[in-house]
Amino acid sequence: MIDTATALELVLLHGSKQTEIIEISLKDALDHVLAEDVISRIDLPPFRQSAMDGYALSNTNSLTYSLIGEIQAGDSVNPNLKIGEAVRIFTGAPVPDTANVVVMQEKVVISGDTILVNGSLVSDMNIRTKGEQIKIGDIALNKGTIVKGVHIGFLASLGVVKVRVYKKPSIAIVVTGNELVRPGSVLSYGEIYESNGAMLTSVLEELGYNRTTVIAIKDDLNKTIKTLKDTINDYDIMIVTGGVSVGDYDFVGKALEVIGVQKIFHGVKQKPGKPLFFGKKERTSIFGLPGNPAAALTCFYIYVYPLLKKYEGAQQVNLTSVTLPLLNDYTVLGSRAQFLKARLQGSGVEVLTGQSSAMVKSIVEANVLVFLPEHSSNKKKGENVKTILLPNK
Amino acid sequence: MIDTATALELVLLHGSKQTEIIEISLKDALDHVLAEDVISRIDLPPFRQSAMDGYALSNTNSLTYSLIGEIQAGDSVNPNLKIGEAVRIFTGAPVPDTANVVVMQEKVVISGDTILVNGSLVSDMNIRTKGEQIKIGDIALNKGTIVKGVHIGFLASLGVVKVRVYKKPSIAIVVTGNELVRPGSVLSYGEIYESNGAMLTSVLEELGYNRTTVIAIKDDLNKTIKTLKDTINDYDIMIVTGGVSVGDYDFVGKALEVIGVQKIFHGVKQKPGKPLFFGKKERTSIFGLPGNPAAALTCFYIYVYPLLKKYEGAQQVNLTSVTLPLLNDYTVLGSRAQFLKARLQGSGVEVLTGQSSAMVKSIVEANVLVFLPEHSSNKKKGENVKTILLPNK
Missing domain, CATH: 3.40.980.10 (MoaB/Mog-like domain)
Known part of the structure; x- marks a missing residue:
């Protein structure tokens, strides 16, 4: 043996x-494995984006600016701000090339068409820079990624509609x-x-x-x-x-x-x-x-x-395993390696009662398996053990 | 707030x-929540079952027995063993009512129609008693159980074909x-x-x-x-x-x-x-x-x-959370409670870089969330933190 x-x-x-690769809709890709790197075809965000509802301006060490307009999320405008000018701006809207600061609205007092900034201005504050999440040409997800819901969201945000996966x-x-x-x-x-x-x-x-x-x-x-x-x-x-x-x-x-x-x-x-x-x-x-x-x-x-x-060509083929302390003593019977039905809970892992092969109850309750190598000695509460996380638990 | x-x-x-309860096939029940307790209609195992390939006999403190037949798994026989008689028996087969021991085949020497037992005999050894997993009338799974694959297996082993679940x-x-x-x-x-x-x-x-x-x-x-x-x-x-x-x-x-x-x-x-x-x-x-x-x-x-x-009426409504040591220091910004994207790995939990709300990369990599209550002070490596296990990771 x-x-x-x-x-x-x-x-x-x-x-x-x-070896067979198929191209499928992103929405159908859940639990498939990517057959090639997915390269981003856009910068994300694709433009300098306001992270706040507030005011975009070019910082001139002045605290007073004249309001010349506003930019909503989704607007395709890029007004040319002169010195001393500001625009009202909303979260997600494009920050004008001529602005280098977004001041959050809570830090501004408005008086007619003039705003008074209450607080200090730091270059690029509240601006998400173009491509800060990913740049055009960068690898978004590697070949071999097992596609989960969050990956589908990420690829959708890059405009991806189809992916190549292993059958x-x-x-x-x-x-x-x-x-x-x-x-x-x-x-x-x-x-x-x-x-x-x-x-x-x-x-x-x-x-x-x-x-x-x-x-x-x-x-x-x-x-x-x-x-x-x-x-x-x-x-x-x-x-x-x-x-x-x-x-x-x-x-x-x-x-x-x-x-x-x-x-x-x-x-x-x-x-x-x-x-x-x-x-x-x-x-x-x-x-x-x-x-x-x-x-x-x-x-x-x-x-x-x-x-x-x-x-399926996945990068990670084994279940994730971690090393965690036992919550109870365990008496090892025999010299073979053991996979024990156990439960990750509290501040460690508890070996369940009913380890017999025939016993279904403990595998029903288990959310992890504890691995004890061959010839392991008895385990005491607090000892670290290899703990294999079961999926979908 | x-x-x-x-x-x-x-x-x-x-x-x-x-409030609407539907009856569905067990095989379609994955991820549904049971709307009522499932009661076992059988004992499991439904009969005294051999746990080994070996020999069933009535222990008389003798080490020699005459072989009078054999019982395979699936056989519907219940031979009447007289004193000094044994039957060949296989894993999963019904143990005769008149036997109280199954000797594993490795501990027996066969000579014609006689077996010689090499080792000591203990009552009920290698016999799974009737109903040792569950007895007729017992609750197999509670109302409110979220049905996973292993539950479907368990209910199938009890002969269940339909379950009542919440729509x-x-x-x-x-x-x-x-x-x-x-x-x-x-x-x-x-x-x-x-x-x-x-x-x-x-x-x-x-x-x-x-x-x-x-x-x-x-x-x-x-x-x-x-x-x-x-x-x-x-x-x-x-x-x-x-x-x-x-x-x-x-x-x-x-x-x-x-x-x-x-x-x-x-x-x-x-x-x-x-x-x-x-x-x-x-x-x-x-x-x-x-x-x-x-x-x-x-x-x-x-x-x-x-x-x-x-x-859906589930017993456990929150994701499972555990208390585990941090693998890295974390500087807390602000006084609000925080849910940090983190990864359970090694011997604890690592808070990922890129905690900004806009950053998708860290939520893609996270398999847990670390919860820090309001007004938390900075966290040091090794400190225990509440760790929320994300499903399907």
Whole structure:
């Protein structure tokens, strides 16, 4: 068995990468990855802009100025201010080239067409200089940026209407097990409801992956071989849950071998997720995740998420991790590396009760995973631990 | 002007609340709020379940047992084990009522139809007891839960196919300003691209709100009155950006008054977002946010997000906040409360450069907001600060 770092390295090394670039409307770009740098075609702001409601003038060390007009936001005027002249100006309006100061209205006394400035004048005060946010020709967002709502706002402010992004992967979730029954049916003795398909489909949907297909297979070697063989070429990423241990009826590993999937690894020194499988066949990357929902979801975040992001060319492929103090003691069982369901709250991170792979309750409550490396000793409250932030929590 | 705590309190007190409950498919429930407790109709697991591939037996302090059969996951059998008998069993399979131990296969030596157990036997070992995750009649998820992917998985595992949730609000974003031009057009001098509509639409989409309409209004009092009057009754929540200061051409406040919107407050002792407006008219809650994108987005997360969640009946209406050490010094300017764009990274939180309301770059990079109360003194590296986790970052 390999360790967690090697496993992730192998996933990122062997996992396939999207080459197809598509151009889409900016408004549809949420959660896509930019396939090229976006260069600004404008200065932002595109002109010297008033940051205040007030008065624009050319500072001459005088405190009295004659008002010669006004400029609203959106006005296309650029009056020539002579010495001693000022214009009324509003937030967002263009500051005349001949002005070097905007005085906020609260610091001015008006008397007819004359204003008296109450306070000192400093060059460029309350003026947003042209291009202070970004200059024409500068990179607005780098290739590899995962586009979020705030990026869409930023690009809209630069006048961008279309972006080139990597096409998202097609994903299949293969659920295996004779004991699995679709929700809505009645359970017989020995059966449970299939939930990994629904869970992973929804977690993928949260991340912006909407092209997910769920395929259910019973524990039968020939059926497993046939189904996987018939479908594997249709997907960029195939996630199999269950059937990846070494039990007599865990047919997935055997079936993948028969259909010519190259095994990259099978088994990682970790808890949960020891039987994790990763392989590839032509353009398809194949994960075998444990059947237990909490273990499957943990492996999804630690290994599948980075491959999805690598596939799409993202700069940051792993979830953000930080180092934070534990809020409670934790007794380490065994020597494998551990991903613990935990909650970032208060002034640190609390490891939740119910770490068993089968326990769904703790993964429901978790908003982070705490990573403890192999052979970790028991952890005391206050010790710093690596904390992996889960998305959409 | 009121303080930030009072402002949030007033928003939550006066903001409207959804009463319409709809029943939807579990698979469509992402980001909806549960309108009632979901009660489990099954025990989970529904039967005593093997946690291992191994051998089920009734412990008699003997280490030798005769194999009388096998039970796969999904089998509906419950063999009657006599003293000294064992069955081969696989992970997820039902453990016979007459067995009280599952021995993992690695601890057994097989010789013909006899197994020799190598190790000690402890009652109930490797058996998941019936209902250990949840019992029939227990609450699986509480009313007010915001449904995420992991919740969908959990409910699917209980056989749930439909849930009752609150209907999501209809939302309008009203963008105001003569200077605003749609992306895709060419800018004249004095004009900028309108981006708050695209940004807030996308940020709402990230949060699962897909029924958002953008309405653009020029700076003209009569047009503003007419447009707001004609549309306000169509929306549960109206978010106006820009036009909420007290400038001569900030028509929104006047127009809202004319059409009979009850002002709850206008102005909060905070930075950014001093001119924040909140009001209501019948079922519609109306926010007036600053026109600057970064300031608008900050006010969105601090005030609009909680109202959206309150509207939908969520238990937790505010974003999660934690107390974490600063990674850098920060010099406080002014006495107003501040929401600082910051990044949770390393072993704490770094306040980003470029805190000006107009600066989009820092809000693009931020994954948290740091809250400094009114009259805060300068902050030193290592001091603990209230850190608000931004969603979808």
